[in-house]
Amino acid sequence: MDERIAPHVEELSRVLGNRYTEEIRAELEKLLQYRVPLDEAKRTILNRFTSRSPASVQVKDLVGGMNGFDIIGRVISIEKKNVTVQEDKRSVFTGSFGDGTGICSFTCWDDMSLKAGDAIRIKNAYTRMWNNRPELYFGKRSVIEKLPDDQLQDIAEMSHAKPKKLQDIAPADVMASSEVVIVEMYHRDISLKGKMLTITEGVIADETAKLPFTSWTPLRGADIGSFIHFEGASIRIFRGLPSINFSDNTTISLIAQPEKLPFTLHSVSSAADPVPILNVLDKSGIFDVTVAGNIISVRPGSGIIERCPVCNRVTQKASCRAHGPVECVSDMRIKFILDDGTGSLHVMLNCELSEAVYGKTMYEAEKMARESISKEVVFDDMKRVLTGKYIAIRGNSSKNEFGVTLVAKSAWCPDADLKGRMDILLKRIEGQVSNNG
Amino acid sequence: MAEREMAYRIFACEFNDSRFQVSSASDAPGQADLHAPNFLVTTAGAKVNRLFIAGVITEVEDIGSQKGGEKELWRARVSDPTGTFTIYSGNYQPEASVFLSTVEVPSFVTIVGKVRSYEPGDGSVFVSLRPEEINHADESIRNRWMVDTAELTLDRLDIFDEALSSGLSGTDLLDHLSLKNVPSNIAEGICIALDHYHTDRDYIRGLKIQVRDALLSIGSSLSASPGGGLADIEQSVMVMLHEMNQGKGVEYAVLVREAGEKGIPAELVEKAVRSLLSDGSLYEPRVGFFRAID
Numbered sequence: 001m002d003e004r005i006a007p008h009v010e011e012l013s014r015v016l017g018n019r020y021t022e023e024i025r026a027e028l029e030k031l032l033q034y035r036v037p038l039d040e041a042k043r044t045i046l047n048r049f050t051s052r053s054p055a056s057v058q059v060k061d062l063v064g065g066m067n068g069f070d071i072i073g074r075v076i077s078i079e080k081k082n083v084t085v086q087e088d089k090r091s092v093f094t095g096s097f098g099d100g101t102g103i104c105s106f107t108c109w110d111d112m113s114l115k116a117g118d119a120i121r122i123k124n125a126y127t128r129m130w131n132n133r134p135e136l137y138f139g140k141r142s143v144i145e146k147l148p149d150d151q152l153q154d155i156a157e158m159s160h161a162k163p164k165k166l167q168d169i170a171p172a173d174v175m176a177s178s179e180v181v182i183v184e185m186y187h188r189d190i191s192l193k194g195k196m197l198t199i200t201e202g203v204i205a206d207e208t209a210k211l212p213f214t215s216w217t218p219l220r221g222a223d224i225g226s227f228i229h230f231e232g233a234s235i236r237i238f239r240g241l242p243s244i245n246f247s248d249n250t251t252i253s254l255i256a257q258p259e260k261l262p263f264t265l266h267s268v269s270s271a272a273d274p275v276p277i278l279n280v281l282d283k284s285g286i287f288d289v290t291v292a293g294n295i296i297s298v299r300p301g302s303g304i305i306e307r308c309p310v311c312n313r314v315t316q317k318a319s320c321r322a323h324g325p326v327e328c329v330s331d332m333r334i335k336f337i338l339d340d341g342t343g344s345l346h347v348m349l350n351c352e353l354s355e356a357v358y359g360k361t362m363y364e365a366e367k368m369a370r371e372s373i374s375k376e377v378v379f380d381d382m383k384r385v386l387t388g389k390y391i392a393i394r395g396n397s398s399k400n401e402f403g404v405t406l407v408a409k410s411a412w413c414p415d416a417d418l419k420g421r422m423d424i425l426l427k428r429i430e431g432q433v434s435n436n437g
Numbered sequence: 438m439a440e441r442e443m444a445y446r447i448f449a450c451e452f453n454d455s456r457f458q459v460s461s462a463s464d465a466p467g468q469a470d471l472h473a474p475n476f477l478v479t480t481a482g483a484k485v486n487r488l489f490i491a492g493v494i495t496e497v498e499d500i501g502s503q504k505g506g507e508k509e510l511w512r513a514r515v516s517d518p519t520g521t522f523t524i525y526s527g528n529y530q531p532e533a534s535v536f537l538s539t540v541e542v543p544s545f546v547t548i549v550g551k552v553r554s555y556e557p558g559d560g561s562v563f564v565s566l567r568p569e570e571i572n573h574a575d576e577s578i579r580n581r582w583m584v585d586t587a588e589l590t591l592d593r594l595d596i597f598d599e600a601l602s603s604g605l606s607g608t609d610l611l612d613h614l615s616l617k618n619v620p621s622n623i624a625e626g627i628c629i630a631l632d633h634y635h636t637d638r639d640y641i642r643g644l645k646i647q648v649r650d651a652l653l654s655i656g657s658s659l660s661a662s663p664g665g666g667l668a669d670i671e672q673s674v675m676v677m678l679h680e681m682n683q684g685k686g687v688e689y690a691v692l693v694r695e696a697g698e699k700g701i702p703a704e705l706v707e708k709a710v711r712s713l714l715s716d717g718s719l720y721e722p723r724v725g726f727f728r729a730i731d
Contacts, residue, residue, distance in 0.1 A: 277443075278620060294582075296444050296489055296549045297570050339489060341446040341589045342620075387572040388491065388547030390581055403441055415669060416577070418584050422652050425587050429649040432598075433642060 005029065008042060016049050023141060024049070059102035062136065062172035064129035071125055071136070072147070073099030074155055075118045096174055097136055100153055102164075104172040105130075109139035117155045119147040127172075132237040134172045167208035169235060169242045171284050176244070177231040179255060180204040181265050185224050203287075204228075204244065205268035206261075210288045215246035225265045227258035239398035240285030274392055274414070277343035280406070285398040291406065292392035292414050293340030302334045303378035304362070304369050332362040334382060338393060338406070345404040347393055353411050357391065358382055390414070442474055444489035444549055446586040449520030450647050452488070455479040456562035457633045458554055477552040477564060480634045481590070481644055482597055482627035488566060491547045491574055491582035492517040497537050501527070511537040515546060517583070518651035523565040524548065533568040545574040547582070580655050587648050593623060594641050600627050601638055670701055671709045675718065678729040686721075686728030 005028055012028070013021045024045055031041035049068070056070045078095035093108040095116070107130075114120065123143040127134045138144070163178045185202035200215040202224075213233075222228055230252045234245045246252060255261070274292035306328035307313065308320035319325050334349040334357065355361050360368075365378045392414040397406045457478045474486045492515040501510035511534050513524040526533040540546070550566035557563070596619050605613050607628065614624040630636050677695055681687045689710075696706045710727060713719040719727050 294444075294489060294547070337441070339444045341444070341489070341585060344441055344443040383570075384572065387549075387570050388574050388578055390578065416581060417669075418580055419656075421584050421588065422656060425584070425591060426649060426652055428591060429645050429652075433645055433649070 005032065008038065012042060012045055012049075015046065020049055020141065059097070059099050059104045059136075059172050060168065060170040061101075062104060062127050062134045062170070064127055064134045066127045066134070068124050068126065070121060070123050071097075071099065072121045072152070073097050073119075074152055075114050075116055075120065076103060076155060077116050078114055102170050102173045103175045104134070104136050105174050106136035106138070109137070112138075112144050114144070119149055119152045121145040121147055132171075132239075133174075136172075163229070165208040166204070166206050166211050169211070171237055171240065171242070173235050173242070175232055176235055177229075177233070178206065179227070179229045179261060180206050181227050181258070181261075181263065181268060182222060182224055183210065183265065183269055185219075185222075205263070207263035207268065209286070210268065211242055211244055212287060213244040213246065217246060217248055217250075219246070219252065221254060222252070227255040227261060229253050229255050239400070240283075241287055241396065241398060242285075271394065274340075277338070277340045277345055279342075280345060280397050281343045281404050283397070283399075285396070287396050288394070288409075289397055289406070290392060290394040291338065291340065291345070292390070293338045293344075295336045295386045295389050295391060296339045296344065297337045298379070298383045298386050299335040299337065299346070300379070302336070302382055303332065304365055304375050305331050305333060307331050330362070330366060332365055332378075334358065334386070336386065338391070345397065345406055346402070347395075348405060348407045349411060350408070353408050357411050358385060390416075442486040444487045445483050445485045446489060446582065446589050447479060447483050447485065448586060448590060448648065448651060449490075449492075449517050449522050451479050451481055451483070451519075451590070451644060452477075452485075452522065452564060453520055455485075455564060456554065457629065459484075459629065475552075477554060478626055478629045478633065480630060480636050480640060481594060482600075482623065482630040482636070483593060484622050484626035484629070485552050487549065487551055487569075488522075489547070489549050489582075490515060490517070490522055490566070491545070491579045492522065493543050493579070494540055494546045495521070495543050497540060497542055499538070509534055513537050513540075515548060517586075518654040519647045522548075523563070524550065524568055525553065525565050526568050526571075530568055533571045536571045540573075545576060545579050547572050547574045547578060583651060583655050587652050590648055591645070593627075594645060596623060597627055597630075597636070597641055598638075600631065601641070606631060667705070667709060667712065670705050671713055671718075673699065673701065674706060674709045674713065675729055678719070678727060682728060686723070686726035689725050689727060692727065 005025070009021060009025045009028060012024050016024070027045050027048070028041055031044060032038065036044070056072070057066070058071070059073065074097070076096045076098050078093055081092050081094055083090055083092055090109075091111065093111065093114065095106060096103050097106045098104075108114070121144070122136075122138050123145065125136055125138040125142055127136055129135070164176050166178060166180065169176050181204065183203050183205045185200060187198050187200055189196055189198050191197070197216075198218075200219050202213055203210050204213050205211075230244075230246060230250055233250045234247060235242050236245060237243075272288075272290050274290045277291050277293060280286060280289055280291060301314075306315045306318065308315050308323055308326050309329050310323050310326065311320065313320055313322065315326065315328050318328055332351045332354050334354045336347055337344050338347045349357060351362055358365075360381075368381065369375045369378050390413070392412050393406060393408045394410045395406050395408040397404055455477055458475055459478055460473055460475050476484045476486050478484050494513055494515050496514040498512045499510075500512050501508045509528040511524075511526045513526070515522045515524060524537075526537055528534070547570075548566060548568050549570040550568040553565045553567050555563045555565070596614065599617065600610055600614065603610065603613050610628055610631075611624050614627070615621065674692070674696065677692060678687050681691065681695065692710075693703050693706050697703065710719065714721070717730065719729055722728050
């Protein structure tokens with residue numbers, strides 16, 4: 001056996017830059033034992049060991065499913081956990097890792113004798129999605145290189161990294177600091193482990209973005225319109241949208257001279273101008289964004305629908321996925337694709353917005369459906385009314401396996417200063433055409 | 438994740454000049470993904486799979502029945518001020534075919550469609566659209582499409598100018614453009630266009646002139662359109678009259694001065710006031726004073 005596979009191991013190792021020879025041999029032997037054809041086995045190994053991602057990445061650029069990249073930073077915290085993997089007791093090391101662009105959580109499968117504060121270069125790391133965020137993994141196929149301590153900023157600076165703009169908070173981040181203004185705030189009583197607790201929820205903003213926040217500690221002296229500086233807030237990701245969590249470990253202070261900030265309560269509260277859809281597609285999720293474009297397709301599932309009275313899920317043939325046959329509740333919605341020539345995304349309109357955009361109430365639509373004994377008639381009518389129309393939508397966007405979806409909070413027909421835009425364009429062309437000629 | 442192909446806005450002249458098709462899976466021959474979209478790369482670097490057009494439908498022909506009536510096939514022509522898009526709709530586009538069989542000619546329509554190209558074998562290429570959505574439109578939708586399309590086209594042509602002046606090509610050009618934050622699909626399209634069509638400054642300039650002429654052709658209908666600028670000015674005049682009213686209405690000269698500060702010229706104020714008077718939103722309590730009716 002050994003004799004026969006030796007040249008292949010050598011070949012693979014050479015292709016991979018003379019690395020991992022022993023591991024390649026072990027993998028190849030295992031695959032051949034399972035009677036995987038030699039060519040396929042070699043391909044599998046090549047794929048596994050080849051790095052498909054950029055050679056060196058930073059925390060802010062981490063996404064799920066990356067392989068074989070290098071990353072430099074500091075271990076901020078680390079702890080040992082005992083887990084059972086297939087009835088096998090093992091220890092893993094988890095913690096957080098920062099490089100000045102962000103702080104992510106990591107899992108290391110082997111004891112690399114790392115401790116908090118170590119400046120390291122991890123070669124051949126990979127990422128997996130965990131708790132909706134990319135998490136950094138490394139193990140025995142990775143190489144850890146300790147760096148001289150003075151090569152990186154010190155740990156305090158990394159763990160409380162300098163304030164980030166809200167739009168720069170990346171999916172991999174677990175902690176962040178920033179300077180923001182509170183634009184919405186309300187209190188809610190919840191029961192946590194049998195204890196009543198008042199939490200504060202709301203929305204914070206800077207000139208780049210808005211994000212929802214939850215505070216588990218009382219926000220003394222802060223109210224709507226307060227400018228605050230926070231440090232070490234934890235971040236949770238849901239549907240690609242970060243939400244900021246203030247806890248006992250977060251330090252929060254009021255900003256003494258808010259007039260020095262590049263934003264005011266007024267500037268962040270006013271409705272933003274539409275952004276090109278391309279910019280929305282780049283992000284995994286945006287809280288409160290405005291886009292405008294043409295409705296290029298009204299999608300199936302629009303029109304009169306039925307929902308489960310318990311869980312609000314859409315029902316099929318009067319039967320809910322979770323609750324079986326139910327007394328359905330009627331609802332109306334519109335799903336369509338909005339396209340502005342830079343990109344396209346899905347938009348969801350609830351009943352109220354559907355009525356406004358479609359121009360018929362749900363009552364009228366239901367009547368129409370009853371009279372023709374078909375719900376299709378409402379869908380067809382919506383297509384006729386809406387396809388091709390120009391519309392502006394404000395809401396939250398999120399990315400999933402089907403693309404980017406915007407759940408609308410409001411919708412309107414934007415003012416058209418076509419004449420003004422046309423004059424600008426004509427001037428632009430005039431300048432260029434005469435310059436060139 | 439299969440991302441949805443966005444709908445490009447381009448003018449008919451640029452579309453009809455184009456004949457170069459690429460498949461996104463062309464770099465992996467033998468394993469070509471059947472679902473990989475095909476693109477038409479235009480002379481000015483748009484990499485188009487899907488188009489959104491608005492224009493006037495000028496001709497519908499039932500060419501299916503000419504060949505014995507077995508196959509349903511409709512050909513339609515939709516024109517914008519720079520040229521004409523050709524549309525083919527067969528039995529796989531039942532809704533579009535029904536639409537075309539009943540549409541009045543001429544009328545405004547919007548179409549979302551996939552790009553098709555046909556090579557008869559003599560070296561020529563015919564490009565057409567296969568509709569996914571087709572709907573009635575009105576002049577205001579067409580006008581907005583024109584302005585949007587002109588803006589997007591000019592943005593792209595500016596990048597093309599940039600690419601031409603850089604003197605680079607291939608991956609060097611791609612790197613150069615990505616440093617300038619040019620979206621990758623446009624950068625790729627421009628690279629291919631340079632390579633395949635040898636598009637030069639003269640062509641780009643010609644295209645700009647066509648865009649200008651197209652805009653000028655709808656210019657008159659824009660200023661005259663009742664739903665356009667005047668309605669906005671009427672609304673601002675109403676708001677001003679409400680705000681400035683101290684019981685006896687507002688003096689016309691004061692109104693004009695206030696409007697002037699907001700950038701509204703006097704002749705438009707006069708137009709708005711006349712129109713508001715005629716539809717009964719205003720009255721003249723004293724000569725030269727106007728008051729809004731609550």
